[in-house]
Amino acid sequence: MPERDRHGPTNPSAVPARLRSLASRLLGRGTVHAERISNARLAAAGATRWQYATLVTLRDSGPASQAALSERTGIHRSDMVAVLSGLTETAYVQRAPDPADRRRNIVTLTPAGRSWLHTLDQLVDETQDELLAPLTPAERAELVRLLQRIDDHHSAH
Amino acid sequence: MPERDRHGPTNPSAVPARLRSLASRLLGRGTVHAERISNARLAAAGATRWQYATLVTLRDSGPASQAALSERTGIHRSDMVAVLSGLTETAYVQRAPDPADRRRNIVTLTPAGRSWLHTLDQLVDETQDELLAPLTPAERAELVRLLQRIDDHHSAH
DNA sequence: CCCTAACGTTAGTAACACTAACGTTAGGTC
């Protein structure tokens, strides 16, 4: 495994102030750190972020078609195929044709999947702790709130 | 141009609450919005984010070797080659061998480059305004402060 | 004189986020 890591500047203090205070740059760097941390922890459990997002969505809104899962997770429907294939191989979800609309598959979370998801929840909580380590609980909440406002604004185009 | 846009969920309100409040996910989505906005504005001026970062660094710390520029911008040194080739073609920077150490190139910002950079500065300011539109000035400053703390913490590994 | 390491450069690559196209199925409209 080629240890994909996108390490930024070796000497962060040499980064120009103009760049250091750019929100878009800081978001990008935050994403790099977040992905490194969460990929590492999830990989230890044999999971990916897409699998986690899919399982959470199934728990949240119950059995759903692949198209509905795509819409709710943001994962492209052509990628969802492989995500679900992985999850059915390990029997964490079940994929069956919808008798009421035979174009659709109905994807269902199995008890084993729910149990595994519980483990992943804890792993993900740990990744958030590691990512947000330098912030107080109040600051973490504030950061999430601000980021949600930005995402809501740009998602509701 | 294939309009690369990574649009997330079509229906954002259907995203599970657990995912919606995940800092790592919000950072990723913020990055998507930020890149879409800044790529679009910079492309209108024929520039890229890497070119901008390189020019800012040259203005900030003066003439430098490609390795130094790599370290300060976070752009990989194998990618820096092409960035500088683009900038020398338009005569915004000059690339000359260092007489004191012939392994190095000394990259210098030209007056034309400085002038162009001034234009790009304004474009980038506009991208930040568009990205952070839903936030007050105080909230924008707070967001930048929090993101800097996170980046500093994880960069100083 | 070696040996090691840094420099710039080129080529290649794994992962990601798509697009395009296909066969199948559903739901209208004539």
Place this chain on the structure above:
DNA sequence: GACCTAACGTTAGTGTTACTAACGTTAGGG
């Protein structure tokens, strides 16, 4: 019923990104 349009799941392919690997050149220390 015949037709048309659109949604579904699936596969294959593609452009971009952020790297790794390797190379020749140059510098410096033992």
